[in-house]
Every structure is written in C-alpha cells, then in structure tokens.
Amino acid sequence: MAVAPIEPSKELADVEQASTKARNDTVFRLSKYILRRILAAIATVTVGVYLTVLIANMGGALDDIRRAVIQEEIANFVAIQALEDPALKAMSQEQRNEMVAQQVALAEKRFGLDQPFAIRSFRALGSAMTLNLGFADNMTSDSGSRLIRNIILERLPATLVLMGTGLLMLFFLTLFGGLALSRRYGSWLDKAIIGLAPTSAAPSWFYALFFIVIFAALLNWLPFGGMVSAPPPETTWGYAKSLAFHMIIPVGAIVINAVFSGIYSQRTFFLAFASEDYVDMAKAKGLPDNLVERRYILRPTLPPIITSFAFVLLALWGGSIVLETVMNWPGLGNTYGQAIGQFDTAVIISLTVLDAYLLTFTLLILDIMYAIVDPRVRVGEGSSGR
Amino acid sequence: MNNNETTDLLRVRDLKLHFRVKSGAVQAVDGVNFDLPKNQATVILGESGCGKSSLAKAILRLLPKNVDHYSGEVFLNNQDIMKLSDEQFRKDIRWQRIAMVPQAALNSLNPVMRVGDQVAEPILLDGKLTKKEAMELALEKFDQVGVPADFLYRYAFELSGGMRQRVAIAMSLITEPEMVLLDEPTSALDVLTQANIMNLLKRFKAEKKASFILITHDIATSSELADNVAVMYAGQVVEVSDAHNFFTEPLHPYSKALMDSVPRLYGEMQPDFISGQPPSLLKPPTGCRFADRCPARFERCSDEPPVFNMSDGRKVKCWLHESDSVSAESNPDTWEEMYAKS
Numbered sequence: 167m168a169v170a171p172i173e174p175s176k177e178l179a180d181v182e183q184a185s186t187k188a189r190n191d192t193v194f195r196l197s198k199y200i201l202r203r204i205l206a207a208i209a210t211v212t213v214g215v216y217l218t219v220l221i222a223n224m225g226g227a228l229d230d231i232r233r234a235v236i237q238e239e240i241a242n243f244v245a246i247q248a249l250e251d252p253a254l255k256a257m258s259q260e261q262r263n264e265m266v267a268q269q270v271a272l273a274e275k276r277f278g279l280d281q282p283f284a285i286r287s288f289r290a291l292g293s294a295m296t297l298n299l300g301f302a303d304n305m306t307s308d309s310g311s312r313l314i315r316n317i318i319l320e321r322l323p324a325t326l327v328l329m330g331t332g333l334l335m336l337f338f339l340t341l342f343g344g345l346a347l348s349r350r351y352g353s354w355l356d357k358a359i360i361g362l363a364p365t366s367a368a369p370s371w372f373y374a375l376f377f378i379v380i381f382a383a384l385l386n387w388l389p390f391g392g393m394v395s396a397p398p399p400e401t402t403w404g405y406a407k408s409l410a411f412h413m414i415i416p417v418g419a420i421v422i423n424a425v426f427s428g429i430y431s432q433r434t435f436f437l438a439f440a441s442e443d444y445v446d447m448a449k450a451k452g453l454p455d456n457l458v459e460r461r462y463i464l465r466p467t468l469p470p471i472i473t474s475f476a477f478v479l480l481a482l483w484g485g486s487i488v489l490e491t492v493m494n495w496p497g498l499g500n501t502y503g504q505a506i507g508q509f510d511t512a513v514i515i516s517l518t519v520l521d522a523y524l525l526t527f528t529l530l531i532l533d534i535m536y537a538i539v540d541p542r543v544r545v546g547e548g549s550s551g552r
Numbered sequence: 553m554n555n556n557e558t559t560d561l562l563r564v565r566d567l568k569l570h571f572r573v574k575s576g577a578v579q580a581v582d583g584v585n586f587d588l589p590k591n592q593a594t595v596i597l598g599e600s601g602c603g604k605s606s607l608a609k610a611i612l613r614l615l616p617k618n619v620d621h622y623s624g625e626v627f628l629n630n631q632d633i634m635k636l637s638d639e640q641f642r643k644d645i646r647w648q649r650i651a652m653v654p655q656a657a658l659n660s661l662n663p664v665m666r667v668g669d670q671v672a673e674p675i676l677l678d679g680k681l682t683k684k685e686a687m688e689l690a691l692e693k694f695d696q697v698g699v700p701a702d703f704l705y706r707y708a709f710e711l712s713g714g715m716r717q718r719v720a721i722a723m724s725l726i727t728e729p730e731m732v733l734l735d736e737p738t739s740a741l742d743v744l745t746q747a748n749i750m751n752l753l754k755r756f757k758a759e760k761k762a763s764f765i766l767i768t769h770d771i772a773t774s775s776e777l778a779d780n781v782a783v784m785y786a787g788q789v790v791e792v793s794d795a796h797n798f799f800t801e802p803l804h805p806y807s808k809a810l811m812d813s814v815p816r817l818y819g820e821m822q823p824d825f826i827s828g829q830p831p832s833l834l835k836p837p838t839g840c841r842f843a844d845r846c847p848a849r850f851e852r853c854s855d856e857p858p859v860f861n862m863s864d865g866r867k868v869k870c871w872l873h874e875s876d877s878v879s880a881e882s883n884p885d886t887w888e889e890m891y892a893k894s
Contacts, residue, residue: 177701178684178691185705351617443659450612450654451674451723452646466664541664541707 200534207530212295214522219290222515226283233270233279240269297523299516304508308496314516317501324393325490325497329482331413332420337478339425341471344432345459348440351433359429366427371488374419378492381415388414391494416493420486439467468539476532480525560627561731561763562588562611567624569603569610577620578833580606582787584624585859588731588780593757593764595774595795597810598784601830604767605655607784608735611765612650613641629730647674651724651762652733653717655740661708661716668694668704671723693722697752714745721752725761734766738773750776771814775799783807786831786841792867803868806842840870848872 223229244266248254254262274280278289293300299314307317343359350356381388389395394408439445440463448462464471490499498517505513537543569581580603588594598604609615611626626634633645654660662670671693672686681689691701697718708716717737724732734753738746750773757764757777768774774781778795783804791804802808812824828845831837837844843853852871859869860877867881874880 178688181691181701181704184702188705443654444662446614447652447654447660448662450614450646450652452642452648452677453673454642454677461665462662466662468664539664542709 340428343429348436370423570621572620592779595778
C-alpha cells in the first residue's frame, strides 16, 4: 500500500463533531431509558411484595387464626391463674369473661389486629418495602437478637464468601474453558468434556458428601464441615487460613457440580457465534487470532455473558440450602432451612422479599448494562437508515 | 503445464479443497485452473453447490475446521502464495494484496462496532497510521463508493442492505489491494441496488483500481463486468474463455445450457432449464462430470476429458472439441495412467 501523507480534512472534523452531538443525544436517550427502567422496577417490586404479603397472610385468613390463638391463650391464662389468685377466684364467670374480652382487645390492638386486613396489608407492604423486617416468630440470631435483620446480616457474610468463591470460580472457568474448547472443537479433550457433562445431574451437596467421605473420613486431610476451626484462630491470617481450609470441600463441590456442563454449553455457544459471517470476514481481513476472538467473538457475545453473570450473582445471595446444611456452614441457606423446619413464617417472608428485591435489582442493572454494551439497544431502532 | 513467468496477476493451478464429512470427503474444489490478467475481471460462473464459494475460500486460505485435502498452486504476481506460512499469509496476503467482498454483507459487519472502525481496521494493523489518518482514508473510500460521511460513526444495523454492501466494498478497497474477490456481491440485493453496485464496480475497473474475481451464478449481471469467464461445474473448471466469445457462443454443453436458462427480453427463444441435479461431490462420476445431464453425450464421455486448447485461446474440458482443438492439456489422472502403461 502506498502511504501518501494524509492531511486532516475539514470534512472528517465536521463528521466527528456531528458524531459527538449524536453521542450526546444518545446519553440523553440512555438516561431516559434508565429512568423508565427504574420506575418499572419499583412498580414490579411493589406488586411482587404485595402479592407475597397477601399469599403469606392467606388473604387475611391468618388474622382469624391469630385472633383465635390470642383469645385461647388469654382465656387459658386466666383460667389457670384463677386456680391460685384469690382476686380472680372471687370474680363471677361473667366478670372473668369480660376481663378476658378486655385483655384480648388490648392484645389485638397491640398487634394491630383491630384494623381490617385491607389496611393492615398495606402497612405490611410498607414495612416490607422499606426492609423493616420486624421480629422472628421463634428464631434468634447467634447473638440472641430476635430482629430478623440481625439474623440475616449475621449469616450473610458466610454465604457471600462461600458462594462468591465457588460461583465466580465456576463462572470464569466455564467462560474461558468454553472459549478454549471451542477452538479445539472435535478434539479428544472436547469429546471428554462432553462425555463428563452429565455429571452435573447430581447436585452439589451429593459431591460434598462424597468429598467428606473421601477427604475427611478416610484420608483425614480436610475438616468435616463448619466455617473455621474451634476455637477460632486469633490472628486475621490464621483465621483466613482456617476459612480457606474449610472452604475446599464446599467450593470444590460447587465447581465440580457444574463445571463440565458449563464448559460444554459455553463451548457450544461460542462455536455458534464463531461461525458468524463477520468472524470469517475478520479473518479474511488478516486480523490476528486473538484480535478476532476479542473484537468479533467475545465483544458481540457480551450481553448473554453478562446475563449469565447476573444470574450467578443472584444465586450467590440466596446461598444453597442443602449444601450449607450438609457442610454445617453458617450461611443464609442454612438459616432458610432452619426457618422452614421451625415454621418461622416471618423469617421465610423476609428472605423471600429480600430475594424479590435482589432479582429486580439485578434485572435493572442488567438492562442498564445491555444498553451500554449493545448499540442496538442503546441507539434504538428506527433512528436512521432502513 | 505452463509455469513460465507471465504478466497475469493471478494464476491458479490444480487447486484442490476437500472437506471431510461423516460419509466421506466432499470434493468442493477439485483441480481448478484459471488466470486473472492485471486490471481485468474474471467471472467464475456456476450454479449453487458447484464449489464457487469454496474456491474463494481456498484462494484466501479461509479454511473450515473439517478440511480433508488442500493443495495446488496459487501464483500472485509469479509468487506461489500457497508456500507461505499461515502467519505470513495472514500478514502479507490477506487484505494487503487480496481483499474480499462477501456474499452476505448484511451479516458480514460486526453488529457492535462502528462501521468506520471496521473499515479502517485493516490499515491500523501494522501500526504505521494513527487512528485519525486511518479514519481519513476510510472517509475517502466512503466518498468513492457513495456512502455519506457520517455513516463512519454508525452501526451496521442502522444501514440499508445496499449501504452495507457499499461499506463492504469500501472496506475491500481501503488497503488498495491488487485483487478483490467478489463472492456474489449482489445476490442478496434488489435489482436497482444490484445495478448501482455493478456500476460502482465497473467504474473501479475502468479506473484500474484493482483486478476483480467475480463469483456469481447471475449470468446477466456478470456479463457487464467480465473480461474473462471461467465456468465451474462439480468442483472443476469446464470452460475458460474471453467474455465476448463466451457470451456469443459458449463451447461446453454446460455453458450452453447455462446461457439458455437466461430469459431474453426480445426474440422467440424460451428459457430452458438443465434437467437433473449436479452430481454429489462426495463421489463424483469417474468420466465427464456433466455426462449424466448432457444432451450431447456419447461413448467417450465415460472417460474424463482433458482440457482442450482452442485456436482462439479458449479452453474447454469436453470431448466434443477434441477434433477442432490445437492441443490438449493432460490432467494429472491421465498422466498417472500413461505412467502405469509404460
């Protein structure tokens, strides 16, 4: 190619200027889009949480049960007290009934049960939306608090550290493993991974049990469960070491559980995108392989990759009920399991509301990320051309 | 075989590209020979599935993963580019000397990169130009192909089909390559846009911007651009001719049948179609590959015909022209047979 000295033309400057203006327009449109998304997300959460409140209270039927329980508890209490208390003994049956009725009315007022359910449901919605989660029915946090917020906040870090390590490891392993495998399409490694993909049929706790039998019981290399050794090490470094040591089995179980099927599906996904015409075109243009991979395979597939990452984050918050129970891990999944076992509806509802919030929030972030990453969403169809 | 130094820009000799599939090897390109003189256009004609696009891929070494056999000689300015290493081929040949306009320009632009960036990409690879200079050049090419300047900063989905094809042509010209491979550049477009694009290509040919190989099944549009014609059938070139002679009187029965299938605006002639299907490229027939569908078939056709050189320089691979030919080029199979006999 003959390289002649190129003088900057006025035209290109003009076009650049126009493009900057267009970009400003885009920013404006993008802000409008994001604002609309936020409003939609708030509406979605409100409706979802209100439905949860309605369902959890059985459409108000739970109030009748509560009233009956209060009535019975107070009547029983008064009846038992009457055996010993001379003042109560002296009362006539009518007087006693009247006193019970007064006590019941007071208790109902205290719990807000004197209001109709329609009003109470909106009050519940308000406190749920502001994450004013209230008290657990019968669970307590490890520090003895009955505040649901304390129960959750106490357990959250344990789940985040376990699921975060496991799921992020899994995500990047499958992403880059899939990309590497799509290059070796048809090789023995490819066939081996495809052959191993059905191992994901077994859940992660199944592998955890297996690893416990092998590495803890038989070989005695790793601890059976828990988060740190007892008593917990004093130094930060010692604590981190003990934590990492206890994480090997559960993290290994999370990774082994899904890594092969994950690599398989990512490999198939990249293979489909690698046969696009523009990838061939990039190769014909003489681009080196790593540039083709980055600009023409990874970049256009970013939106679906972000989606799967978002769902990884979502799974991360919830924890895994059975795995945490098997590994005796003091996380949110474990708490969820305990709450179900103890019929603690307040905790179950709180965790559900929290999940709804996280799901909507994740989807909102996803929408915004899409808009930034994909010009087809950002610029919007119909702005020109066609 | 004529391997002397020539002034031809491109000479393709015995190019083979076979793909491996479950039931055997598909002989998509099977011993193709043709030349492209400088600043001319050679049209490769043939119906779907005869290996035209595979030929383009074979010349640019864009091989799919299931390649079974890839051999032959491709001379670009008397340099055998088949001998280059993959890395050298990528750096020196692709787009620097041979560029390509793909069949489906609709799909050949990256949906998430600005069009201008994609056009300027090849000249930025060696790092000699700044981004600004490259965009300046891209703008110049956009002017030449008639794409508005502000399209530089647009995305492919904002462009119409014709505009995308123009962008693809601008992209192919950005490095000022010696040769441009056009793989059915107009087949996905409506007639008016087709005519526009063809006019553009004709102008570039007249301005001697590059030499063209036009791969198409569209005889009517190809006749506007062609200096030479090579007809492909079942992975082989069956006739090579200059355009004028070819379009007035094709030699090979297949070429005749192709020409007869084109509807005429004036004249009594009804368009004719070729009966039957092209043969499977998995197990092509041993003799002449067109024999099964050929109206002029006779006994000799069960042997593979050599390429006969005609007195006017045309070449045809058909026994019918044995008598009026000047000489015959033995095909390698016949050589082997002769070797075995002696």
